[in-house]
Amino acid sequence: MSATWITVLVTGVGTIVLKAVGPVGVAGRELPPRVASLLSMIGPAILAALVVTETFADGRSLVVDARIVGIAAGAVAVLLRAPLWAVVVAGGAATAVARLIS
């Protein structure tokens, strides 16, 4: 089986279980606030790491290339409270233009 399919299937089954834990397992109990608070910070930590690697990583090196223009355009769109699709389009278009003229 290819790496892609293993990733798709294991992630799929794992996510199905994570979503079902509450509705199937516990009847309306709350998680301890401390645990809930820590869990809520995992998303920001991972997404910020992904912003860094998607913008600066090239294999194992950190580089500054056209993507920096894309992330800057995306940041402006986020600050202007643009909808998600507009942020993505701004990031892609700015990167493509920067790559074309550099």
Added chain:
Amino acid sequence: MRKGLRVIAPLLPAAFAIGASFGVLARASHFSAVAAVVMSATTFAGSSQVAAASILGAGGGIAAAVLAALLLNLRYTPMGVTVAQSFHGLPVWRRLAEAQLLVDESWALAGGGTRRFDRRMMLAMGAAMWFAWVGGTAAGALLGSVVSDVSSFGLDGAFAALFLALLAAQVTNRRALAAAVLGAAIAAVLTPLTPPGVPIIAATAAVLVGWKRA
């Protein structure tokens, strides 16, 4: 049910568009179109799917891709726990199936985390989001067969911007901001030192900043 569909309608084009972006990215990361659609149909959680595809695309291993995706989806467990009471009395297979329609949007807009949580509204909204998401992925995966490399058309920059937008939506307080800044720093330091994917997993250590004050 009608009310749920009316509330969720403005979000459907966005779900379709982001689903399409995932489809394109997945193709550029050497997923088959079928694998991309199966992932959207089963995982049905945008940021985790984009993360897994981008880690595999960058040459990271299966373990790093799966772990990053599941860590991003860990939040569904506390979200599911907050609404568990509304599933009381249903057979197990229905709870298992209906729980799959929990996504950030359907949970939040149906009143997740409050006493007014409306399960039927969550189901209608989740189902509408599912069709938009899977349909968008299929469209993107077909379109993506012409894309051979993530750097074509600035797609790599588009995904950096997508992660930034998803991040902005989750940074709702100072602790989340601290976790984001530290997570970014960890990723930057580890990128030259470890294989692709590992810096993403290691960034979760940033949640420990909240341990003392939590």
